[in-house]
Amino acid sequence: MSLSLSTCVKKLGQTTLPRLAPVALRTGLNVSYKFNRLYTTESEKTETPETPETPEKPIEKVTPPPQEPPKEEKQKSYYDNYEAPKQNSKLRLGVCAGTLAALGGYYLYQDYKKKPKLVKIPSTEEAINKFISKEEASLFVKNKIFDRVDVDTVAHNSPIEDGFLAAEIDGSYLFGVVDGHGGSQCAKNVAKFLPEYFKQALKVETEKAERLWMWQKPSRKEIITNAFKRAFMELDEDLVNLAFNTISNIKKPESLKLNEQQKVLEIIPSSLTGCSCTVAFLEKDEVFVASIGSSQAFVSKEKKSNWEVINLFAKHDISNQYETALLRAAHPKEKVLVDGRILGIYKETRSFGDSLLKWNKTQRTQIEKYLSAMDKKFLEPYDRMNISPPYITAMPEVKSIKVKADDRFLCISSEEVVKQMGESKIASCIAEYKQNKGKNNAATHVMKKAFNKKVEEDMALMVIFFNGHEEGKSTLKFN
Secondary structure, eight states: OOOOHHHHHHHHHHHSHHHHHHHHHHHHHHHHHHHHHHHHHHHHSOSSOOOOOOOOOOOOOOOOOOOOOOOOOOOOOHHHHTTOOOOOHHHHHHHHHHHHHHHHHHHHHHHHHHSOEEOOOOSSHHHHHHHHGGGOEEEEOSSSSEEEEEEEEEOSEESOSEEEEEEEETTEEEEEEEEEESOSHHHHHHHHHHHHHHHHHHHHHHHHHHTSOGGGOOOHHHHHHHHHHHHHHHHHHHHHHHHHHHHHHSSOGGGOOHHHHHHHHHHHHHHHSEEEEEEEEEETTEEEEEEETTOEEEEEEEOSSSEEEEEOOOOSBTTSHHHHHHHHHHSTTSOOEETTEETTTBSBSBOEEOGGGTOOHHHHHHHHTTSOHHHHHHHHHHHHHOSSOOOSBOOOEEEEEEOOTTEEEEEEEOHHHHHHHOHHHHHHHHHHHHHTTOSSOHHHHHHHHHOOTTOOOOEEEEEEEESOOOOOOOOOOOO
16 A cells, blocks of 8 residues: 555544643633633623612702602613623634634544554564454355455554455355555445445446347347446446535535534545455356456466466556656646656655545535535645546556366455555465365464564455365355
8 A cells, every 4th residue: 555645644634632632621621711701700790889888878868959850761772781791702702713623623633533544553473363364264166267355454553454255146156355545444445345346347347238139149248247337337427426426415504503414514524535446256167256456366377396376457647658648748847747646745656535626616615614624725726737537546446367177266455455565476475275174264374474563554365266165164244
């Protein structure tokens, strides 16, 4: 995973917001209380001060003055009738300032609570092994081209930003890994909803093909490829535009109620955060793999002297010359790469979420009022460069492979696992596990080799075994 803007904000928030939010909240409440108290005290004072008591004088006889005709009483004002205090603009301004400071502290604290926090890594080796194997799971199937799936995740952040998905779709299977960045919200939603989006997209593309003439009918590979593209793009569109659509559907966005504000605030992180994703759809003896971002997928074949590794995708980021060429062609008159990142923010050229590079100026203006002051400060340079969004896309690259007799497994991994070991070492580690007939999870076996306490990145790994005829107890649950 690349170090994104939201990650920087997250790390800053882990040290600053725990101190800033309570102070702002306490200060605002104190100011509001003191000004209200002062306001009440001054209003209770009478206009004429009390005179000290004096000794009574002897009563003298005084002739009464001539009586004058009674004067008409002036009609009392609203404030005179109800003895309301006189208005004081300075006090009212102070009360408003204190209330706003209190609300600001509250929202800063709420924002801080949503930020991922670092997980405390245990010290002893035995505790580390339990920590790594905490989320391991396996699936065993019969009468399929694959017979076993092992998965495991290791969390350095809480909540974890990486994960996996597994679903059965009309007798076939969809497996994948999501590699989140900037937060966990987008990755969680992709893992949860992508299987359903793909199922609906596959149904639409299949029905569309059936309505065509015989010579116009696409192949099964084309149908599945189109279904992947439709599912990825439709899911990303909903993730990116959901907060904007929520605000548009509210009758008076400028006067949102508290529950409506909370609803928008809960949706925005799913758009601002992002994730890479690689999924495999297994149907009969074919595997269709779709990928966006920096997550990796490779197939390992067993040879006489070694295990061959075939990498299926290059990373979809600025290190890929093909991707940067597409980016420059789409924005020919702009300086899209700044400090080695797209507009100085992200490295990935394809991803779910990451709405800062997808929202247009109208959407951004409506969303801006819900962002924290810290986020707005970081976004000022981006605002000047954001001329013709979107700059990144969720359009996947899709490949298909026929499973052969010498194919042993398909490995889908988040970026950090490959960074720590590399595809060849991961394949060797899995081969070692198979040859030694390891009892534990194969993905966990790799994680123990790749784990590094100094690296503050999450990891996720999925291994799909072919032609093994293995049996066991399934612990992997479908989405």
